[in-house]
Amino acid sequence: MNIIDLHCDALLKLWEGKGSLRFADSPELDTNKTRLQKGKVKAQCFAIFIEPDIPSDQKFQAALEQIDYFYNEVLGKNPDMVHIKEWADFDKLKLGQIGAMLTLEGVDAIGNDLTKLHILYQLGVRSVGLTWNNANLAADGAGEPRGAGLTLFGKEIVSFNNKHQILTDVSHLSDRGIWEVLELAEYPIASHSNSRALCDHPRNLTDEQAEAMFRKNGLIHVVYHPPFVKEDGETKISDLIKHIDRFCSLGGVKHIGLGSDFDGISKFITDLEDASKSQNLINELLKHYREDEVRGFACENFLRLRPGVGR
Numbered sequence: 001m002n003i004i005d006l007h008c009d010a011l012l013k014l015w016e017g018k019g020s021l022r023f024a025d026s027p028e029l030d031t032n033k034t035r036l037q038k039g040k041v042k043a044q045c046f047a048i049f050i051e052p053d054i055p056s057d058q059k060f061q062a063a064l065e066q067i068d069y070f071y072n073e074v075l076g077k078n079p080d081m082v083h084i085k086e087w088a089d090f091d092k093l094k095l096g097q098i099g100a101m102l103t104l105e106g107v108d109a110i111g112n113d114l115t116k117l118h119i120l121y122q123l124g125v126r127s128v129g130l131t132w133n134n135a136n137l138a139a140d141g142a143g144e145p146r147g148a149g150l151t152l153f154g155k156e157i158v159s160f161n162n163k164h165q166i167l168t169d170v171s172h173l174s175d176r177g178i179w180e181v182l183e184l185a186e187y188p189i190a191s192h193s194n195s196r197a198l199c200d201h202p203r204n205l206t207d208e209q210a211e212a213m214f215r216k217n218g219l220i221h222v223v224y225h226p227p228f229v230k231e232d233g234e235t236k237i238s239d240l241i242k243h244i245d246r247f248c249s250l251g252g253v254k255h256i257g258l259g260s261d262f263d264g265i266s267k268f269i270t271d272l273e274d275a276s277k278s279q280n281l282i283n284e285l286l287k288h289y290r291e292d293e294v295r296g297f298a299c300e301n302f303l304r305l306r307p308g309v310g311r
């Protein structure tokens, strides 16, 4: 069954590798092309993520360099990787092709300059999370003790996203930030977050936040990172499915997707260690859910609710 994965950090690894890694098959990449093919990942979102310790005046350059890897290493050397630049492009993927879409994990790279966001949009960014775990000029992240919401600049970014049919991603935001985005964003999404009721971590969403997301026709894409699945011990695929069960119990059966976080994590769910194992999750889901429901989680909920189509 085809999968659309809303989050991976392969671009960060490619950038850190300074040209030493091949997207086609380097084993260091959980989401290399060979593994995506084996796992039947039909489309993969590639996050631009800038480490907080990169000096502010070098962050935009670092973002452009990661985009350069996207264009030249991911797309340029692999004709079967197809750039998803418009929402309708998902419908044009042919057999054997894999779609690739750029996303932005935290707006630190643009400083206070919306022109830079416009440039990133023109280069193909179609989902923008305001923060990573720390604070920036747009908002506070989930790890920022201050716990503030959006700045005026953060609200301008959400308006920009609304105007350009860009998803606004709440994964990594502070609680207050999540509520404000849910109020303001036309296209809210959580690209890689689980249920806080099952695993009490600030990166996860409360039941109330999840319900508000579903009411807004948004999506929650569950993340495979063990610390967001279960507090300790071995983490199994069945533990991840409990998060899907929880979101379904809140009315989310048509609002759930997948957001692996591969290449951004170093601990793994057993039997879900890289993209090539993705069908293990699908097969386990098929034991618990109807096929059409699993198809929804795997890709169809996202396709139905993507901007310009379902909302």
Ligand SMILES: [Zn+2]
Pocket (backbone or CB within 6 Å): 105, 172, 192, 261, 264
């Ligand atoms: Zn992340």
